[in-house]
Amino acid sequence: xxxxxxxxxxxxxxxxxxxxxxxxxxxxxxxxxxxxxxxxxxxxxxxxxxxxxxxxxxxxxxxxxxxxxxxxxxxxxxxxxxxxxxxxxxxxxxxxxxxxxxxxxxxxxxxxxxxxxxxxxxxxxxxxxxxxxxxxxxxxxxxxxxxxxxxxxxxxxxxxxxxxxxxxxxxxxxxxxxxxxxxxxxxxxxxxxxxxxxxxxxxxxxxxxxxxxxxxxxxxxxxxxxxxxxxxxxxxxxxxxxxxxxxxxxxxxxxxxxxxxxxxxxxxxxxxxxxxxxxxxxxxxxxxxxxxxxxxxxxxxxxxxxxxxxxxxxxxxxxxxxxxxxxxxxxxxxxxxxxxxxxxxxxxxxxxxxxxxxxxxxxxxxxxxxxxxxxxxxxxxxxxxxxxxxxxxxxxxxx
Numbered sequence: 538x539x540x541x542x543x544x545x546x547x548x549x550x551x552x553x554x555x556x557x558x559x560x561x562x563x564x565x566x567x568x569x570x571x572x573x574x575x576x577x578x579x580x581x582x583x584x585x586x587x588x589x590x591x592x593x594x595x596x597x598x599x600x601x602x603x604x605x606x607x608x609x610x611x612x613x614x615x616x617x618x619x620x621x622x623x624x625x626x627x628x629x630x631x632x633x634x635x636x637x638x639x640x641x642x643x644x645x646x647x648x649x650x651x652x653x654x655x656x657x658x659x660x661x662x663x664x665x666x667x668x669x670x671x672x673x674x675x676x677x678x679x680x681x682x683x684x685x686x687x688x689x690x691x692x693x694x695x696x697x698x699x700x701x702x703x704x705x706x707x708x709x710x711x712x713x714x715x716x717x718x719x720x721x722x723x724x725x726x727x728x729x730x731x732x733x734x735x736x737x738x739x740x741x742x743x744x745x746x747x748x749x750x751x752x753x754x755x756x757x758x759x760x761x762x763x764x765x766x767x768x769x770x771x772x773x774x775x776x777x778x779x780x781x782x783x784x785x786x787x788x789x790x791x792x793x794x795x796x797x798x799x800x801x802x803x804x805x806x807x808x809x810x811x812x813x814x815x816x817x818x819x820x821x822x823x824x825x826x827x828x829x830x831x832x833x834x835x836x837x838x839x840x841x842x843x844x845x846x847x848x849x850x851x852x853x854x855x856x857x858x859x860x861x862x863x864x865x866x867x868x869x870x871x872x873x874x875x876x877x878x879x880x881x882x883x884x885x886x887x888x889x890x891x892x893x894x895x896x897x898x899x900x901x902x903x904x905x906x907x908x909x910x911x912x913x914x915x916x917x918x919x920x921x922x923x924x925x926x927x928x929x930x931x932x933x934x935x936x
Contacts, residue, residue, distance in 0.1 A: 565931035569918040570884060573867045573910055580859040580898050582787065586778035586796075586834070588850045590769035591701075592708040593749060594715075596740055598759045602626040605737075606756040607766065611749065615742045615768065617711065622740040622765055647717035654706065654713040661706040665699035672696050694808070694837040701773055701835070708744055708770055715743030746770045749848055774843050776807065776834040778854045782816050785830035788856055794834045799852035801845065809856070810835040832856075859898050865910075866903040871918045872896065882917040882924055883910060889917060891926050 598604070605623040615621065672692045750767040753759065776796070780788065788809055796805040811833040819829045834854065836843060871881045872894070879896050882889045894909030910916070917924060924930065 565887070565929040566889075566921075566923050567933040568889075568920065568924060568930045570915050570930075570932050571868060571871065571918045573865060573906065573912055573914050573916050575863055575865050575912050577860070577862045578864045578866050578898060578900050578903055578905055579857060580900050581795075582780065582784045582856040582858060583901075584778050584780055584784075584854055584856075586776045586852055586854040588774050588776055588846050588848060588852070590749060590771060590848045591773040591775050592705050592744075592746075593767055593769040594712050594743055595764045595767050596621060596743075598622075598624060598761055598763045598765060599740075600624065600626055600738060601761045602738070602759065604753065604756060604759045604765070607751065607754050609748050609751070609766070611751055613748050615746065615748065617742055617745045619742045620739055621742055624738045624740070624759065626738060647713065651710070651713040651717050654710040658703070658706040658710055661699070661703040665696070665703050668692065668696045668699045697837060697839065698808075698835055704770070705773055708773075711744045715741075740765075742768060744768065744770065769848060771847065772840055774836060774846055774848075775810065776836070776852065776854060778832045778834060779819065779829040780832050780856075782828040782830050784856075785812055785816075785832060787858055788812055788832055793857040795855045795857065797853045797855065799846070799850065805836060805838050805842065805852075807834045807836045807838075809833075861898075861905075864897070865906045865912055866900075867906055867910075867916050868902060868918050869899060869904045871916045871920070872904060873920065881910070882920050884915040884917065884930060887929055887931070889920075889924050889926065889928050889930050 602624040605625070607622060609615065609621070672689075675689050675692050746768045748766055749769045752764045752766060759765065776794075790809050790812065792809040794807045794809060796807060799805065809832060813831040813833070816828045816830045819827050821827050867881065872879050873881070875891070875893060878893055880891055880893045883892050884890070892909050895907040897905035897907045899905070917930065
């Protein structure tokens with residue numbers, strides 16, 4: 538065989554072997570790569586909540602009789618001492634000895650409630666004066682020494698809450714005074730009066746506010762103690778959120794809360810006012826029985842920013858459990874269990890290298906890394922079963 542032909546055959550065979558070797562060699566695994574970077578991290582509990590009017594009062598019928606049709610609608614604004622309901626008592630409006638004793642006891646209880654409410658006003662006013670004095674002192678320090686603005690914002694938030702607390706206490710005084718007048722009015726009807734001289738009982742608004750609910754609207758017979766309508770002060774709005782009991786134990790009074798998806802352009806802020814001590818059972822949408830706890834949150838925004846909110850409005854509440862403005866973080870989907878700890882894959886010279894890491898706080902997407910890697914390294918996100926130590930990897934090209 539000619540030498541030239543032999544050389545050609547050898548070259549062809551070598552090319553075929555090279556092609557086969559190239560075709561069967563391990564191909565790089567396509568992976569999603571993200572950098573480990575420093576930045577802010579927030580740990581939150583997210584749950585749906587609803588607004589409610591803090592200061593509300595149910596107007597009930599103090600006596601039995603025939604009610605005149607109520608001319609108001611839900612949402613109407615009423616002024617203090619404005620006529621709400623008129624009730625015509627029966628021909629005999631007298632009280633038996635037992636009913637008279639009960640009416641006298643209600644009057645005594647109303648007197649005690651009025652005194653307690655007045656004491657509450659004095660307490661709220663004193664606390665507000667103390668907060669305002671502290672606010673002015675911090676303002677002076679900020680102007681002279683450049684104190685951190687966060688402390689001034691915090692005391693101003695407390696002042697707004699103190700103002701809301703004072704309004705609430707004053708509301709309770711007005712309500713207690715109204716209840717005393719209602720109890721006294723019942724005693725005035727205790728005597729037997731001729732039918733032609735019985736006057737109608739007029740129920741007036743104890744405070745200025747809006748009508749939140751009408752229990753009865755049409756004319757008809759009502760019984761003593763029957764609820765007729767509900768009034769509320771729309772300037773005092775808070776939020777009630779039912780959390781899982783396992784989440785509620787992580788929430789503390791004074792914790793910051795961010796409200797979103799309420800219909801406005803910007804988020805609203807608040808703080809936890811109260812975590813109720815008693816839980817309740819609730820069936821979830823999946824039919825699972827859950828133990829829930831009511832958490833009450835007070836807004837820290839000025840009242841003018843809450844004008845568009847009413848009673849029973851839905852919003853999303855994020856409870857800020859922890860926050861740091863500068864931590865090393867990676868997506869939680871990059872981590873996987875290794876023995877009793879955590880690990881992830883980093884990319885070095887186009888190869889995957891496993892690194893054991895120590896994690897800290899876990900946010901919704903990102904996780905804090907305490908040790909194991911440095912900022913700037915490339916991490917494999919969502920590593921699959923085909924990613925192993927030392928395997929060649931290539932960045933997945935997104936379209």
